[in-house]
Amino acid sequence: MEINAINPWKWQDARSYTQAIEVKNVEGTLYVSGQTAIDDDGISSTEDMKTQLIKSLANLERVITEAGYSCSNIVRLNVYTTSTEELWPHFSIFQDWIARHGTKQALTLLEVVSLFETLKVELEATVVK
Structure with missing residues (x-):
């Protein structure tokens, strides 16, 4: 598999994403439903944005790894939030996970x-191998 990032600019680097991704010679593609701060018993979190972001990332990672894929091969990630204002102070948690x-x-x-x-945040991903 070959993954190529297309970035005509440099400013997106500080925001932990790429303008476009080209993928060639893929063995498989995993489309991950939106992962949120729901516990193993199916109970939705009532915690704050930071806590929900951490749990959502953990759930995303769990689904990806249990499917036999790697988080390093996420090529598309959609982040839905009920408040960018609430999410933004905790965006470094997201960026650290990406890094x-x-x-x-x-x-x-x-x-x-x-x-x-x-729920306050949901993460939807496309992963390749």
């Missing part, structure tokens, strides 16, 4: 009116 896995992904961050039940 730890060496992920170079196309990214969309979108504020939405609501998510399921009491």
Whole structure:
């Protein structure tokens, strides 16, 4: 498999994403449903944004690894949040997770009116191998 990042600029580097990703010779593609701060018993978190972001990242990682894929091969990541204002002070948690896995992904961050039940952030990914 070959993954190529396309970045006509440099400013996106500070925001932990890539403008476009080209993938060639893929063995498999995993489309991951939005992962949120729901526990193993299916209970939605009522915690703050920081806590929900940490749990959402952990759930995303768990699904990807249990499917036999690597977080380093996330090529598309959509972040949905009920409040970019609440999320932004904790964005370094997201950036540290991205850096730890060496992920170079196309990214969309979108504020939405609501998510399921009491959830504040949701992460949807496309992963290749």
